[in-house]
Amino acid sequence: MKAVRVVPCLDVDAGRVVKGVRFAGLRDAGDPVELAKRYDAEGADEIVFYDITASAEGRETMYEVVARTAEEAFIPLTVGGGVRSLEDARRLLRLGADKVSVNSAAVARPQLVREIAGTFGAQCAVVGVDIRQAAPGRWEVYTHGGRVATGIDVLQWVQRCEELGAGELVLNSMDRDGTKLGYDLELCRSVVDATGVPVVASGGVGSLQHLVDGAVVGLADAVLAASIFHFAEVTIAQAKAALAAAGVTVRPPSTGPASSGAAPVSGRAR
Secondary structure (H helix, E strand, O other), rough: OOEEEEEEEEEEOOOOEEEOOOOOOOOEEEEOOHHHHHHHHOOOOOOOEEEEEEEHHHOOOOHHHHHHHHHOOOOOOEEEEOOOHHHHHHHHHHHHOOOEEEEHHHHHHHHHHHHHHHHHHHHEEEEEEEEEEEEOOOOOOEEEEOOOEEEEHHHHHHHHHHHOOOOOOEEEEOOOOOOOOOOOHHHHHHHHHHHOOOOOOOOOOOOOOHHHHHHHHOOOOOOEEEEHHHHOOOOOOHHHHHHHHHOOOOOOOOOOOOOOOOOOOOOOOO
């Protein structure tokens, strides 16, 4: 039986963690390094770090912030935002990232996913998908921090990502982001049914029950949340306890990077 991972998400803008609603109205949530250290100590399974304006602004990821975060937190770190090339991915992995997430650049040039997976292993190749519902049972892919509609059907896109060798999919529901209404469970379950790639549910968590629903109803391999963790509404321990009480297998707090399946390609001390 798979162990469902509990994953805090750090959306970073101008060196600070921020959180909004449906990708707008951002408010400060703290320093990324300090939050990463806290989640490491609390027993989170992984951390996802998104530089949320890098693609829209046409600039590089905040490498210095990523490096400092990797130096202070010793659990698997996925980094996305502004990754446009194999060399960008290589640099992040050398700085301490365990996985690299691509979104806008992957839509523009899908072969980038194959290049990252082929060079560093599928476990390093994550595709983040920003999504809005277009019609009942149909969702559309967005890029550039949710600013650009692509017209691409999500289910077709995730199947293409699987063909290209992606090792994980992070489903960022823009409709649910920051609303605390719970995950888009229909979206999550549809993607799980459409592909064999591990799925991370993201967008909308406002309670412990939402995390449980993501794992039990949505069948996600990992449940991601931001504001409920950042603003201390829920702890990692409470999240894992709620999942376990619902019959979901979770990793014990002592689980470290060595058991995560992440490739030993980063230069970070273990």
